[in-house]
Amino acid sequence: MPRSTFCRSADHALDRRAFLGAGAGAALAANMTALNALAAPDVNGALKKAQKRVILLWLAGGASQLETWDPKPGASTGGPFRSIQTDVPGLRISELMPKMATRIGKTTAVIRGLNTKNGDHGSGAKVMMRGRRDESGLRYPDLGAVVAREMARADSKVPDYVTFYTQTEGRSFAPGDSGFLGARFAPMELTTNNYPExxxxxxxxxxxxxxxxxxxxxxxxxxxxxxxxxxxxxxxxxxxxxxxxxxxxxxLFDVTQEPEKVRARYGKTQFAEQALIARRLVEAGVPFVRVARAWWDSHGQNFETHQEMVPELDHVMATLLDDLGERGLLDDVMVVTLAEFGRTPGINASLGRDHFASAWSCTISGAGVKRGAVYGKSDALGNKVVAEEMDAGSLFATIYTALGLDPNKNYHVGSRPIPLVNPGIEPVKALVK
Amino acid sequence: MKAPNPDTLKAVKDIQRPVITFAVARAEGSPTAYFGCSDFKVYAGDPTAAKFEPKELYAHESYVTGVALAGTTLVSGGYDGKLTWFDTKAGKTIRTHDAHAKWIRKVIASPDGKLFASVADDMACKLWDAATGKLVHELRGHAEKTPNDFVSMLYAVAFSADSKLIATGDKVGHVVVWDAATGKQLGAVEAPVMYTWDKVQRLHSIGGVRSVAFSPDGKALAVGGMGKVGNIDHLEGKARVEVFDWKAGKQTAEFPGDKFSGLVNRLAWAPDGSWLVGAGGAGEGFLLFFDPAAKKTLKQEKVMMHVHDFAMSAKADEIVCVGHNRITVHKLG
Known part of the structure; x- marks a missing residue:
């Protein structure tokens, strides 16, 4: 049967696949339709029924591990804050996080051995959003796009990937990016307010x-x-x-739909309201929401900055985890705190800390993560990882595994198989249930 | 007595230290100074000696950010919220108590030696009887939250020369003058330029009133900090000083800064009131001299460290600066 074209002109007898194949960037432009055709139909079918979802609390600019998850009180690099005991024996975190200190055992794995080797805002953000560096001519999808791709329901009436990034600083460093997965999994970006006008x-x-x-x-x-x-x-x-x-x-984006007591519980800061909207979104089936809280880049007055911002993070994160738990969502929703890097143990003359990617921390809560696990150890001054080191790839492999995804699963760009993480990278089993 | 000319300022000592020194106190006529440091310890030593050999006295549980002397009694305060009373003659700790619920930012002694004052991020200024250690007054006139719902901080405190007045300054630029005897508020002035709230780019703040100082007659109040900051990742605002007629609530002089960036962490007047000196810094530091009456900057001197505090002799002929990994001694006259 002759192929039907829009205008029946022979000049336009060029089908879409042939058109894509003709361009130099053809493979990279493969869209959702092409990927659907290449992916096995039963892949992740069962998981989609359970539909794991992710909220990424993106601490843009680089929060200090020493003032959050890996304090070194009394060390010359430790700064002025004390550490406090958590509900996990032997685990102490910064005194700025008293609420999370009582919740880690039931909700969260703490990773203290990140060595991601990139202390630049722009390229560091890309690596930590994608789990690897782009190749020449190949743009990898970020975590949000992969989760959207894997967890979105075919009949979904909600967006698959939403990202809040209201502050202007650093926004261009880490835009949501669906890479070779194409526009179908590109994020809905909210930058001016909490509501997609x-x-x-x-x-x-x-x-x-x-x-x-x-x-x-x-x-x-x-x-x-x-x-x-x-x-x-x-x-x-x-x-x-x-x-x-x-x-x-x-x-879903209208926070006033929530009862006043719920809004009061989260707080009225922008970060708190966006976290509450994120909960509304994942509850409604949105697979991935990033809430970016900028800007932690405390080259001057690091301790003042963290005194201002960490209590907000502690409160919002603890409230979000409580709320998810009370709604029976914590086994299906993962909450990740991550940034482009951490901060130097050394304290500069402005009482600041600078960029540092050699020994820093992040957390993963909920979903299939082993709660109360602590993985990775930095030395006494916090200068290097001395045990259980992780890079961006192994972090992403662990996140995918904890979501029930096979990190070795292949996408295909043209005929080239592309696994979710680079070949040979393994998840950390100690962090996964 | 006429104060020495700031043009005669010269650096005579530069001592490298492995720690950040946040506070210094020195009794008039004594070579010994006391230092509060980032290794949580309090030291004693003579910075003018040929070889500086600091002696460790005792330790807090966090940064030591305030030291003050009344006679032979030394009181130190730190980010652990504690005040420690130490008998410098006997070399013994007298008492330690939980004085504040949050970081103590500064501790000072009244010129008559009868009171100590401490300010902290619980937004209270507490006055303590120097002899007994008992709380005399708790001064509360600073909001605990900024207008943007983040925690505020109470950085600065100073007594007037006659010990009758106290001034306190906070993060958002609110400065209160108190009656030391009654604890009542006598006046307030505002220095809002010293607080930068970045709503658009970074959603947090920087700055604050970091230093206050009464003129010798108590009529003028100098306030130090930093001007508006474009990129609040850094201490890049210009070093800023404003002078007020605090009773009238009016600004009488403004020194917005031109040469140096950073916080003015300490202010003091010459004993004859002819000039005002401020010190502070960012990546590097400064000593700035002003003539508030003529509204003129007299001298701007670079110091090789971010200066957190200084101790000036009664004749204003010697200034011991402390800060980031250094202690310096300057002479005047």
Whole structure:
């Protein structure tokens, strides 16, 4: 049967796959439709039923491990804060985190041995969002895009990947990026406020108008489709369906829908409200939400900065974990605290700490993580990792495994298989249930 | 007595230290100074001696950020919230108590030697009887939260020369003058330029009033800090001093800074009131001399460290600066 083209002109008898194949960047531009065709249909089917989700608390600029998860009180590098005992025997964290200190055993694994070798904001952020460096000509998808790809429901009426990054500093260093997974898994980026204004129905259109316009578009579309076969058409229709679904989800972003006592519990700071919206989103099935809290880059007055910001992190993180637990979501929702790097043990003349990627910390809570686990050890001054070192790749392999994903699972870009993490990288089993 | 001319300032000693020294106190006429340090310890030593050999006296549980002397009684305070009373003659600790719920930022003694004052991030200024150690007054006039709902900090405190007035300054630039005898608030002035809240780029703050000092007659109050900061990752605001007629609540002089960036951590007036000296820093430090009456900057001297505190002799002819990994001695006249 001859292939049907839009205008029946021989000049345009070029199908989409052939078009993509013709360009130099063809493989990189492979979109969701192509990936769907290449992925085994049963892959992750069972997991999608359980649908794990992730909230990434992105501590942009680089929070200090010494003022959070790996304090060194009394050391020359330790700074002025004391450590406090947590509910995990032998584990002490900064006194700035009293709320998390009582919750780690039931919720969280602490990783103290990150050596990610990149102390630059821009490239460090990319590595820590993707788990590896891009290759020349190959842009890897970030954690959000992979989770969206793996966990999104086919019939989802909510966005798959949402990222809040309201402060301007560092935003361009770590934009959400779906890489070779294509636009289908690109994030919905909220930068100016907590509400995606562009999904609102125009005030001048009534609900009935809106519905009738949609029905008319469908009618015209179906008439046009008759006798034609086109992936582009299918993708177009799918996109419309998703936009309508997302428009219907606008209330998810409206924090005023929450009872006042819940809002008060989280607090009224921007970070707190965005964390609460993140909970609303994952509860509704959004696979990945990043809440970026900038800006921790404390080259001057490190202790003042952390005195201001860590208590907020402690409160918001503890409240979020409590809330998820009370709603029965903590086994399915993972909360990660991560940044592009940590901060130097050395204290500079401005009482600041500088960029440092050789021995820093992050946490993973909920989902399939072994709660109360502590992995990695830095030396007495915090200058280097002396046991159980992890790099970005092993961290991502561990995150994927704790979400029930096989980190060796392959995507295909053209005919090239691309695993979720680089070949040979293993998850840390001690951190996974 | 006429104060020495700031133009005669010269550095005579530069001592390298393995620690950050946050506070210094020195009794008039004594070569011995007392130092509060980042290794949590309090030391005694003569910085003018040919060889500086500090002796460790005792330790806190965090940075020691305030030391003050009244006669032979030394009181130190730190980020552990504790005040320790030490008899320098007997070489013994008298008492240690939990004085504040949060970091103690500064400890000073009244010029008449009857009171100690401590300020802390619990936003209280506490006055202590120097002889008995008993709490005399708890002064509360600074908000615990900034207008942006983050914790505030109470950095600065000073007595007037007659010991009757106390001034306190906080993170958002609010400065209160108190009656030392009654604990009542007498006035307030504002230095909001010294507080930078970055709502758009970084969502946190930097700055604050870091130093206050009454003129010898008690009529003028100098306030030190840093001007508005563009990139609050760094102490890049210009070193800033404002002078107020505190009774009228009016600013009388403003020194916005031009040469040096960073915080003005310590201020003192010449005994004749003819000039005002401020010290502080960021990556490096400074000593700045002003003539508040003429509204003129008299001298700006680079110091090879971020200066956290200094002790000036009664004649203003010697200044011992302490700070990041160094102690320096400057002479005037």
């Amino acid at each position: 562009f999904i609102k129905k125009l005030d001048g259109i009534t609900d009935l108008d809106h519905q009738e316009r949609g029905e008319l578009r469908e009618l015209v579309g179906k008439t046009f489709e008759k006798g034609r076969s086109s992936e582009t058409m299918n993708s177009h229709n799918e996109a419309y369906q998703r936009v309508r679904g997302i428009m219907a989800s606008e209330k």
